[in-house]
Amino acid sequence: MSDKKLNIIFAGTPEFAAKHLEHLIANNYNIIACYTQPDRPAGRGKKLQPSAVKKIALEHNIPVCQPQSLKTDEALDELSAWNADLMIVVAYGLLLPKAALDAPKYGCINVHGSLLPKWRGAAPIQRSVLTGDAETGVTIMQMDVGLDTGDMLLVEKCDITDQDTSSSIYEKLQLIGPNALTKTVDQIEAGTTTPVKQDDALATYAHKLTKQEALIDWTFPAIEVERAIRGYQPWPVAYTNLSGNTVKVLQAEIVTFSDKPAGEIISADKTGITVATASGAIKITQLQPQGKKPMSVTDFINGRADWVKPGTNLLVDAN
Template sequence: MTQPLRIIFAGTPDFAARHLQALIQSEHQIVGVYSQPDRPAGRGKKLKASEVKALALEHNLPVFQPQSLKNDDALVELKNLNADIMIVVAYGLILPKAILEAPRLGCLNVHGSILPRWRGAAPIQRAIWAGDEQTGVTIMQMDEGLDTGDMLHISRCAINADETSASLYTKLAELGPDALIETVNKLAKGELKAEPQNDEQANYAKKLSKDEANIDWSMDAAQIERNIRSFNPWPVCFTQMGEQTVKIYQAQVVDQTGSAGQVLSSDKTGVVVACGKHAICITQLQPQGKKPMAISDFLNGRSDWVTPGTVLGENNE
């Protein structure tokens, strides 16, 4: 290791805190931690510090929580930290050009996809949604574009057939910190070579929406099944079933056919519903006011909602 780097870290959720923890345990020096302002949380709506802020305070690191970085005062405050580099992980605020250029070595970002495959807000979810077989973490030099900077390091992992956004998030949260430390160490030694992204291969990973989670039974079963996994744990796919809206947590594609949305069979092994192509077998769901449950438990009280021939996605009151 050459001279340790003076680092500003900017991040907010748990995913970011795991990267900060790795930096704290490294030989580098954290000179400042930026995180979003405290937000109301819980029933009492009391202000709650982010996971990054809590970790920083635990280690007696200086914390900064500006509402914006787009003013002169914020720039002066950041420059006064005299950092070599700023590392940004799920921070949530836009960094203007002046901030990007303030540290001696600029700003690095940890992004949850193999760039340029998925740029934008929801790369983890969109990789599952699209049926990708692998994803990973890219460490890139930040520029003014949306995840368009030159790539410094890529770590890859497989996307399993039963992968949900929650499980893939955990994978990348374990993969990212090691990739970041390796990158920072090489940067300190001057051993990194930046690779430009190919814009022609880029896709935009737009945010998920509740409307998108409303199951369209005319879609192919394979796409619906991927939606169910990619929208778990939020916003969770749902459909109209019997008297209410029911969330769907687990399902498998089956080689059956019928009218889209029609229940083909219903027993303790699952509820089979026809899609635009093939069908899915629902094995775990959540009625309103209840916890997620196995289909066998659901059928004990609500089997009349899914009798064969019933069409889901319609109000059947």
């Protein structure tokens, strides 16, 4: 029998959220219901697929609610009927109106993937890598009607190395987030939380990613291009145009010196495809042509050497 007293609703959708739900279940927290987005078509057959959170909830016989919106009277009545003490929101994907935030006794808390107030918004992990931040983390926040503006309840930090991609940071936060969450829930139950107001003057916004912004701009310095290659993984993935063909750039390294114009292919051999930038150059070592699997630069050049002739300027292809 659980010694945890709070009745908790969990709201989340992707794998990141599912990891937090699994941790709560494994540590015997009382999850009385799970909210997740409606099933979406996926795969070749475009059949409706349940979210990662729904799968975990069903495995543990936890009731699942999948409203299209939480703004209708019907959805709000259903939420209130659970008579929850607390709602935990992790990458849910639906906006919670004030009535939903106020429904549980202790309101709603959120696991946000940044060190608030830095990187409020939709893509905090990616923006932290793209900007070259030295650290990130998770902030457990008391939700309010603003966009990630609520009081901070607990912060856990982790380093960002110059090898990290957004995908690897996602995995790091997936490890530290669940423990930070349960620690916060325990503090709420014990009445020992120490909310800290965010300094709005220090706020930055992590705007939603688009496919277009992942097109490599060779007029940027090499350090920024290399960050983009790491920051846009796993989505939308940095890409460039080679001989009129869209090619994803998966791995690269910085070459500190270049005297060639930005965008010019300096060399192409088994060690990499080196492209000049505004400052320095980038040596591409792994690529993925459209419709193909990721491949080493050696395999790429073996079949497509004419795409990467030294002296070619990629800025011409980009326009």
